[in-house]
Amino acid sequence: MNFDFSDDQKFLRDEARKFLEAQCTSADVRAVLDDDAMSHNDEVWQKIVEMGWLGAAIPEEFGGLGLGMLELCVIAEELGRVLAPVPFGSSAYFFAEAIKLAGTEEQKAEFLPKVADGNIVGCLATTEGPGALTASSVQTVAKDGTLSGTKVPVTDGDIATHAAVLAKEGSGAGIYIVALDQDGVSRKALKTIEPTRSHAEIKFDGASATRLGDETGNGMTVLDQVMNRGAVLLAFEQLGGASRCLEMATEYAKERHAFGRPIGGNQAIKHKLADIYVKNEVARSNAYYGAWALSTDAAELPEAAAAARVAASEAFWFASKENIQTHGGMGFTWEVDCHLYYRRAKLLAVQAGSPAVWKEKLVSALEAKNAA
Template structure:
């Protein structure tokens, strides 16, 4: 079986890389890092919107390009390479997929075109503090079309216009969609290890909300499906960052001279780079398997998504850490870009669930498969 991308998808990747390397430089990333008032780079975001990438996996009848999930995987990897400081994942991986999976026809018609053309920014609000997401941990309440409760941290919650929120409707979990620009919603920006991606605490005080049809009474089931899909896309974003870390470390090892020769000639550095390469390739193999399962809606998606998430989180963390080590003392400084990738690696590792959560999911999926 050939898991590689098609020629058209490779062309999309190449063009996306050229565009992002020109329009989303590290200088653009640092603009957000250096300004505490910014949660994203609005100029870069507008350029991404104009490329139409937000609608890559949104059907044409809802204003999207109708390309597919594989194309979205390609774009995700390239965004990860440049540390794009934009709310793309929140809008395209989480919010759009939640509406596509759990929304009614009317909700899809009302919301998806806004995501595709960039007039809406979406986010997913599930957690209410530390710990894994569970039925018993949900405190937010949805009653009579009103939502009350607090969610934190919410990625891109400081700039989002709409949110899909996990709540309780009576004794059952549900998913509701909320316009964050209306009365009854208040937000507080949170500080994290990665300032180039904004986070917020969002409080709902009898805020008008609308139940997502397929998320009624089985919100946790619907959320699990959404996270499985997002996990594959996040794995590609992590893979892009890990690949760039390996490139940075290799380039520096060839240029940096010590005792009259490049440090890349030292066996310890060679082994370090080789280990980074191996972990990246393992992550790529799992990500490609996940992309296949995602694009075909295969029954193997839960295990493929978990495997991709675990491998990509490990690869990115290791590559970002060893990139700093390869750069030596300079790698720890503010001026060198290594820490930017380390920050993003740590952030992405805990989005949509920590590696420990996904390892548990992988074990559970494999046990269920073997028992069948």
């Protein structure tokens, strides 16, 4: 059995890497970091839109490329390698997947083509602050086609044109699509450790909203499915970042000389690089398992998504930390790019649920599997 990507998917990966290395450089990432007025790099975003990647997993009948989830995983990994400062994940991993999973045919025809061509930038608005997210804890209320409440933090919430919002609906919860340019919506940008991926607080005050799909009270079920799919894609982003950290550390260890020899010849440095490699390979194995489950819609997806998310979060954080240590004093400076990867590692680790949340989901999935 072949668990690797196909030749066509590897070709897509290679071409995406060439494109991003040329069009999304460290300078493009730093442009957002250095300018408080920039929430993302719009020039890079428009180039990605032109490539059609937003529609990679959107069916052709709805304006996408119709390639599939494996191709989206490949693209996600390459975006993670360059720390792309764009709202790609919010639109393609979460908003579009919510529409695909739960939307009516009319909603798919209305929203998906606009996501694919970049006219809609979507986001997923679920959390309302610290604490576990449950149907009973949701305070945002849907009533008579309107929403009232506050969501914080919302990844790319200050950039997005539309949001998929989790709201209380009777005794359960539903997901509603809200246009964010209306009078009943106010937004405030939030400061985080990683300014190249923006976050916002969004307040709804009688904002017009449309329920996603026809079924009422199914919001938590749909959200769980969306999160599982998004977790695999985020894991590939994290894997891309972790892989680049290993490359950076290895390159520096070969070039930096101390006492007349490369520092990579020192056993302590060798062990650091070997430890990064091992964690990255564990993460890659779990990410590939997740990609298989995602692309085949397998029953193992909850288990595979949680495993991929936990392993990738650990690998990226560890790789970014050890990359700084390998660079020594230089690694702590603003001019060297190590801190860019450390920032992104810390941010992605808590996006869509912290490692602790996903560890709990993994345990629950394994218990359910063993009880079956």
